[in-house]
Amino acid sequence: MLRSPKLRTNGLYLAAFMGAIIAMLGFSFAAPFTEPFTSAPVGQAIAIAIIAGAVTLANRACLEDIESGMLTRYKIDVVIVRVLRGFGFVFFTVIVVLPFYVMLMTSLKSQQSLFQNPLDLSVDLSQGSASLFNSYVELFTKFHFGRFLLISTIVSVCTVIITLAFSIPGAYAVARLRFPGQSVLSKSVLLIYLVPMIVLVIPLYSVFSQVGLRNSILGLLIVYPATTVPVALYMLQGYFRGLPVELEEAGLMDGLGRLGVIWKITLPLALPALASVSLYVFMIAWNEFLFAFMFLDDPNIFTLSRGVVSLNSSEVPRQHLMAGAVVATIPILVIFLWFERFLVQGLTSGSVKG
């Protein structure tokens, strides 16, 4: 058994591969998938080969360069780290991908096939696009998801615009101008976003009900920016501080007013930060659930979040619910993948809100 790593030939790995198959069959009494071989023999054979191959490759990757026999502590650690890394990659990929895959797959199935075999994770592509996308068609024709999509977009974009309009001047003032209370302000901004939304819900619900703002888009457009302006202000002032003062001073010398300086010098320089903040705020507004749920009763003005919640009833088949979830998820994921750099920037500087 004292084989040095150099002597491990491909033949040895082939033997290990066969050994894995035999072990698997032996331990499970020749029924590794708790089913006799007569059902789907080809599929089972392929699955066994894949598992045994994965085991062999994993062993090979973990034990590369490691000699047999007594190991030093260093080598043992190396093996442990390799095993953990391998396990980690598989573990994280599965826990992240599986739910999203199940979401997509469920939305493309019919009610019977869902109940028949919950383990069947395949999507039957041969059934034709009409029945494949049946849930989506129904969502957009019967459940007004087109309208929800539009409203969510309008609400999110307006929230971004209002947030920027409020927070840019504020952030500039905190970053550049000197006034009594400046340092207190830049600290207390952080405090405000530790306030939980649920604490605000009852007073806002009461007041908005009496004023008649509750069941309206306008109500949301007042509440959403209020929750995002402090975050945006905090992020932007950090960025503004990092910009060179000299450029602004030159602008002031050349006869620009303060607002002119902000508009013509600071903002163009801060475009990346503005992109980060906008995307972050867009994400918050798009994903917002609590106020949309509490405020909106009228299906004509539902946002996507609220619309998906309304699908969660026993009368609506669950593939519709999942299709709704996919419709709500895809835009934000596409935006995320497209602008990943900016959004990651936003997430890190937007700190640990969520």
Next chain:
Amino acid sequence: MNTASTNTPPQSPAKSPVPGGKKRRIGPMERREARLAYSLLLPTFVIVLGIVLFPLIANFWISAKPVTLGDLRAPRIIASERLRGHLEKAGDEAKIEYRLRNSSQTADIKNVTLTDTLPAGLSLAKADSHCRVEDRKISCQLGDWKGGARERLSIGVKADQSYIDNPVRPRVSEPVLSGTADNILTNSEFTFDNFINVFNSREFWSVFWVTIAYTVFGTGGALVLGLFAAQLLNKKFAGRSILRGLFLFPYVAPVIAVAFTWLILLDPFSGTFNAMLQKMNIAQEGINFFGSRSVPVTFFGITFEFPLALATVIAFEAWRYFPLSFLFILARMQSISSDMYEAAEVDGATPLQQFWHISLPQLIGILSTLFLLRFIWTFNKFDDIFLLTGGAAGTRTLTVDVYEQGFALSNLGAGAAVAVVIFFMLLIFAVVYFRFVHREDS
């Protein structure tokens, strides 16, 4: 704001050295700068004051009031109007009858008045004693009404020829009712019942401990997962940026989407996860992950009750928020210089020792900051548990309790009382945060 900007002289310096003395006179230039700053901050002040600070204070007010959800709809008089009798020829008499009632069973309405217009072609025969008719305008003073009060008013009318030719229904002109009712939110009725109810209820302390467990384990789980994931992606390899993007998915996706997906994935009857467990002979029948308050678990012969639903909700929390801690820890790891690892390698430190003695001490700052901030945010979390279990099966946290008391049981005052409790706990956390972490950070 515009005037402020044009007033600013172009040569006003952006920064000038601050004099060291505590008492310094504020020059006109600085005063102008401060005024500009305040005007730039004004919109932010207004919206934060109105939507965040005002509700925070209003919570205290509401928590001391016997308000229910129904009280939000102000009591009013509901009227229905109809014509009694037949008008077939000119000179026939009939009555316009108003049936009125107070919409609220409990609240009083004061100084009720009714105004309406007499339909064209009808003339007054006999008015009710409360009413006067002037110039075809009916106006009635109906005095103060108790909750649940009902009354009928009738006004005798006579038909003219023009009405017979061209009958108008009296409902064409809607009666307008007015009155002043006590607004429960603004009157001076106070009570301590909300707080007494909250603290006396048997559930409160269980809710409290569930909140603590959820917060501690949810935060811890997310941090550990994030640390693990950051370790994986610390070294460069092909496909690293793809994996990094992928690992952020749970956080970026809308909470409704992922919460419902977990519900379906873990469904006891048709969920994939349960089917897998049964196939692998781990479970005999579907496990109701989100519906079981506790299941007996036997471990080395010792049986104890395991709070399954709470654990599942915590797992969800850890899953959804590990990307954030991952992102921060990764950023911090990348900034650790590789010299230290090389030196340790030369000295023969094993990879695990390197992690334990080099990486962890370097990361402890960011880890503790993250823990405190995430702790506060997990404590504040409402959406996740609400969507997953609705607070059933021993997963009700304080935030879900606010909803439960305020909206499910429609006792707004009690909900606000729970919110006040949350507010004070947060105050403690915030003080701890600023004491220990913020100082260290800066």
